[in-house]
Amino acid sequence: ADIPKEQWAQVTEKDGVITYKKIPVPTPGHDEVLVNIKYSGVCHTDLHALDNDWPLPRKTPVIGGHEGAGVVVQKGELVTNVDIGDKVGVKWLMSTCFHCTFCQQALESLCPKAQLSGYTKDGTFQQYCVANAAHLARFPPQTDLSAVAPIMCAGLTVYKGLKESDTRPGQYVAIVGAGGGLGTIGIQYAHAMGLNVIAIDGGKEKGEACKKLGASMYIDFKESKDLVADVKKATHDGLGPQGVVLLAPQEQPFQQATGYVRSHGTVVCIGMPAGAKVSMPVFDTVVRMIKVKGSYVGNREDTAEALDFFLRGKVHAPYKVIGLSQLQSVFDEMRANRVIGRYVMDMSK
Amino acid sequence: ADIPKEQWAQVTEKDGVITYKKIPVPTPGHDEVLVNIKYSGVCHTDLHALDNDWPLPRKTPVIGGHEGAGVVVQKGELVTNVDIGDKVGVKWLMSTCFHCTFCQQALESLCPKAQLSGYTKDGTFQQYCVANAAHLARFPPQTDLSAVAPIMCAGLTVYKGLKESDTRPGQYVAIVGAGGGLGTIGIQYAHAMGLNVIAIDGGKEKGEACKKLGASMYIDFKESKDLVADVKKATHDGLGPQGVVLLAPQEQPFQQATGYVRSHGTVVCIGMPAGAKVSMPVFDTVVRMIKVKGSYVGNREDTAEALDFFLRGKVHAPYKVIGLSQLQSVFDEMRANRVIGRYVMDMSK
Amino acid sequence: ADIPKEQWAQVTEKDGVITYKKIPVPTPGHDEVLVNIKYSGVCHTDLHALDNDWPLPRKTPVIGGHEGAGVVVQKGELVTNVDIGDKVGVKWLMSTCFHCTFCQQALESLCPKAQLSGYTKDGTFQQYCVANAAHLARFPPQTDLSAVAPIMCAGLTVYKGLKESDTRPGQYVAIVGAGGGLGTIGIQYAHAMGLNVIAIDGGKEKGEACKKLGASMYIDFKESKDLVADVKKATHDGLGPQGVVLLAPQEQPFQQATGYVRSHGTVVCIGMPAGAKVSMPVFDTVVRMIKVKGSYVGNREDTAEALDFFLRGKVHAPYKVIGLSQLQSVFDEMRANRVIGRYVMDMSK
Amino acid sequence: ADIPKEQWAQVTEKDGVITYKKIPVPTPGHDEVLVNIKYSGVCHTDLHALDNDWPLPRKTPVIGGHEGAGVVVQKGELVTNVDIGDKVGVKWLMSTCFHCTFCQQALESLCPKAQLSGYTKDGTFQQYCVANAAHLARFPPQTDLSAVAPIMCAGLTVYKGLKESDTRPGQYVAIVGAGGGLGTIGIQYAHAMGLNVIAIDGGKEKGEACKKLGASMYIDFKESKDLVADVKKATHDGLGPQGVVLLAPQEQPFQQATGYVRSHGTVVCIGMPAGAKVSMPVFDTVVRMIKVKGSYVGNREDTAEALDFFLRGKVHAPYKVIGLSQLQSVFDEMRANRVIGRYVMDMSK
Numbered sequence A, B, C, D: 001a002d003i004p005k006e007q008w009a010q011v012t013e014k015d016g017v018i019t020y021k022k023i024p025v026p027t028p029g030h031d032e033v034l035v036n037i038k039y040s041g042v043c044h045t046d047l048h049a050l051d052n053d054w055p056l057p058r059k060t061p062v063i064g065g066h067e068g069a070g071v072v073v074q075k076g077e078l079v080t081n082v083d084i085g086d087k088v089g090v091k092w093l094m095s096t097c098f099h100c101t102f103c104q105q106a107l108e109s110l111c112p113k114a115q116l117s118g119y120t121k122d123g124t125f126q127q128y129c130v131a132n133a134a135h136l137a138r139f140p141p142q143t144d145l146s147a148v149a150p151i152m153c154a155g156l157t158v159y160k161g162l163k164e165s166d167t168r169p170g171q172y173v174a175i176v177g178a179g180g181g182l183g184t185i186g187i188q189y190a191h192a193m194g195l196n197v198i199a200i201d202g203g204k205e206k207g208e209a210c211k212k213l214g215a216s217m218y219i220d221f222k223e224s225k226d227l228v229a230d231v232k233k234a235t236h237d238g239l240g241p242q243g244v245v246l247l248a249p250q251e252q253p254f255q256q257a258t259g260y261v262r263s264h265g266t267v268v269c270i271g272m273p274a275g276a277k278v279s280m281p282v283f284d285t286v287v288r289m290i291k292v293k294g295s296y297v298g299n300r301e302d303t304a305e306a307l308d309f310f311l312r313g314k315v316h317a318p319y320k321v322i323g324l325s326q327l328q329s330v331f332d333e334m335r336a337n338r339v340i341g342r343y344v345m346d347m348s349k
């Protein structure tokens, strides 16, 4: 392949500001590859990275992005698991140590030495991205790179969250924020996993979308007078869903979730609003034996599984394609809370 | 056996007040037995029942008590699992429906029709107590009834909490409130289960007691300048304990527990202060994949297991014997937070 | 309801012989009900019961049958979980002790005191059957009693076997004997549970049926030259299915299953040919960490779950209706190995 | 450190024959280290490697050994997880690919590209051994290298087998072959894990040894007239042990194990006699819901855990030290079935 010396990128040189500019193409190390990013999704996390508002140190300057799909064009001399020409995905977890107790248990996302794409390492908002070979997602040749991009973060995260909900096929899972970017993918995963989905969000339009994607029931929190009661009523025995996946754990949805989740059930937190806290009543938590859990991206095996559902046609994230040069407009829409579905950037534009 | 018509009991006719008086001996129904209570422990829950300060309806008048040990003296015609003369235990869960989805899964403590000893049914603070046969703990003939009484609630509860902590032999469990009634038993269970116990409480005396009972380490929260750091340091790799059992989930210990528990670890709430709430930071919960769980007494199998550890001599709850007539003094000491270990009442005095 | 004094039944008075005759209608005990059986499936186990060829004592005379669907017409004075007029199912597990260690863990099928319908107790090949109330399956009013009958044994057994296969949605399960009575239901359960089904059986016709019911792949053991290789090839990475459900564990299919199951995978035995043994090579079992498990009917919770899939329309067992009087012809066809799908008897004919 | 050019080794140039000779010291690759082996245990597997009688290709010539303990004296430029001077252990699993589906799930022992010490790679029967850095066991500085050597295979294998037995503290585990090399370590692990150990072996002497090491009961198969009945009787309720660990799965012990294991219990196969098969009756396996599993060494996390028990003084493998030059005599004793405990070789002699 013909690797250029320069490339276009969106660079954060100062918190909150991105600059679209030409920069040098980087060179991969021994165990790394250079990926020609064809498409990159834009994730809410990218906005946190841009604003640097999380209690986790971020590098500066930084190139954001962690939902990349592209082609390997160069590789370090120790790389054996991918070849030049392979289609691959770049994820939030860019590399881990593989030696710590968490890595030894395949809990890589907890590795204290994890490097994060678009956060502690330059990410996928550039045409050529260096990535650790071991953590690449590997796609078959026929994979549609624009469609698969959102699976790398949104898909993986929500799939893992569903696994962590400890539900089995035939049981109920409530998805809070079901009409949003993660939610619309989550409904499809849950449906393909044999779960009965209770979709929770606001507005009629979202309700229709949720049902089309496979939700058995939709509960509109704008219309409901008693959300806890309504969610419980949506289960055939009135005892509430066995699992809840909270895509937006603001204080109120969390409180409600601990109210309507079935006794012995599980509430999974995925979203991470900066500075948010959740609180729950001890008495109910104890006598109803409720579990509350955090779920954070997924490991390499989870990635392969999430990808497999996509490849078998069970999951398609609705997305709009724009050019890399237009990233600012996506952030603007995000800040205005106007994004429906997912934006995927074509890196050539 | 010679069953009298009248018996002594401690009766709560008005919230907060107990009266020591003679009352009629009750008669068991078809599937019930009459137990001649020989000893009954006094539990913190009895104080909540007395004060009626939980969000759970209590009957009035009520005879408290749910750590009873005695002998079957009469049985309903349908009872087949115990015989007259058998030594048995009466627990908080006095009966359940055996038909609901929770009972069908052996999660009886979640049964919506559960009857609770000393709360929705008259309990063990009387010489002759009616109890459902199916939920009795069954003791071998040689069992010391005074020593086994505290196993019926304190022992069972803390044993179940340890099981719910998802820890395996060789791992670390922190017990918060390790020097108290449940804690001192909990250390012994944890030790017998092959766990490394980090005991947390206040004061030197408690520290020495904890270590004698099997704790590997003791951390004095009164002395520690950074409890989170100190608990982490108590583990050989500095990553914190895999499990935490919170016997007194006040706001501060809970916050600390979510701070020092190992990533992917579990915090179990057992204690239920009236009206308490616990809150946790979403960001940490998610990126460290922490679990928070409630644990509530245990089922019949848990009871048999907790009892088996006791019978094999692995666990001995330190207790003082007093007479039933002296119950008021125990409540007085509890209110003054002066109880060390457990009080067990001799029903004949 | 108007309960007659006499009824029609198929009675086994001598091993191997059934007699269609009038007998008295029995009376339920305290905790029992009388069920007016409307439909009863015929299961391969009924043939073993008839021939008395299992190493498990059977009563004589006996009325066979354990896939009954009917209406409660009378109940003992202690029965609270069903009412007269309720639609209910009678299963192989007719009653258990509810007190032993297995019952305490919701493993009722292992209860040493279990009573078995059509084996140690008179079963559903009669118009009025006495059954223990606690173990009845409970149907909603609109349930089609002929269609639900086979769920009571075939459906429950294969659903439980799939649960025991330790597979998760998205993984592969091979069903051996997929074209038979249990297999055709099993494919549908597996599909509804989000599993990729590799159906294994003999003949083109069965192959087409399996695919229509939801199998992703069909392997014809009559055509395959290397069954182990072919099953492995049917998985996208060539490593074989994570789970195998053996509906007919003859020696050869078992040997093959331990050959093609993925390393760390599970082989579940369900079928029980009289006197059969299975053997496996130790070396492979160890270095590939294979699990082999037996699965035996299911508990009350499993029954409710299996039923729920049926009620949501995910599973429909293909069946033919004949009259109770024609039972002998079903056994004749079974002995000739000519049964396709399930026979369900209309008790009124 | 001063690395010599030549070293002493025991080399297998022809199946069944070892030669003690001087050979060149090898050089580690990028991700490898050179370990100055101080002590190496001798394992029964080494005899299989010598005789080349397993259905698994072995390299020729080969230097055997996979229970090595030594000091890192040289390292490849990519090695970051150990330093020169560190005390480390070399195990059977010498390296794995870290990319396959099994490695991604921390099931490294199932990696199709696994390299095996003393089998597909030269092992620890030499003074300087090359080993993959990622799979080294890491010892604290104060570790006694002769005592820790047997933990690298015997300890790890039996600890993992106990984990795979699905038993919980307080339950029963039967160890078959309890008086042998793995068994004597296994009793100690099981005891430290809170299990009640039923030791099974032949002869009084072994019985006394087993009890000293922590077994609750000893059953002498030479004396027992009905081993199945005797093992069941050794449990307080007569239902048999929840788990069985078979260190020598000959046909007969395996048959017996499936007879006395508690219903719903687990039989773990560890030993791998060349060519052995195990068979079980289908009927019992199904109606008692028995599990049979293979367990094969352990992953890096299992190694760290097994080591931690050793470091905390819970486990000490009885061993005799001899010189590397005397290896032939150990094999002679093994062939004569005369080895008690473990031989550990001092590499300097």
Ligand SMILES: [Zn+2]
Residues within 6 Å of the ligand: A043, A044, A045, A046, A066, A092, A153, A154
């Ligand atoms: Zn993201």
Ligand SMILES: [Zn+2]
Residues within 6 Å of the ligand: A096, A097, A098, A099, A100, A101, A102, A103, A104, A108, A110, A111, A112, A113, A114
């Ligand atoms: Zn790591």
Ligand SMILES: [Zn+2]
Residues within 6 Å of the ligand: B096, B097, B098, B099, B100, B101, B102, B103, B108, B110, B111, B112, B113, B114
């Ligand atoms: Zn219930």
Ligand SMILES: [Zn+2]
Residues within 6 Å of the ligand: B043, B044, B045, B046, B066, B092, B153, B154
């Ligand atoms: Zn209590």
Ligand SMILES: [Zn+2]
Residues within 6 Å of the ligand: C043, C044, C045, C046, C066, C092, C153, C154
């Ligand atoms: Zn059947």
Ligand SMILES: [Zn+2]
Residues within 6 Å of the ligand: C096, C097, C098, C099, C100, C101, C102, C103, C108, C110, C111, C112, C113, C114
């Ligand atoms: Zn039972």
Ligand SMILES: [Zn+2]
Residues within 6 Å of the ligand: D096, D097, D098, D099, D100, D101, D102, D103, D108, D110, D111, D112, D113, D114
């Ligand atoms: Zn591998």
Ligand SMILES: [Zn+2]
Residues within 6 Å of the ligand: D043, D044, D045, D046, D066, D092, D153, D154
């Ligand atoms: Zn070995």
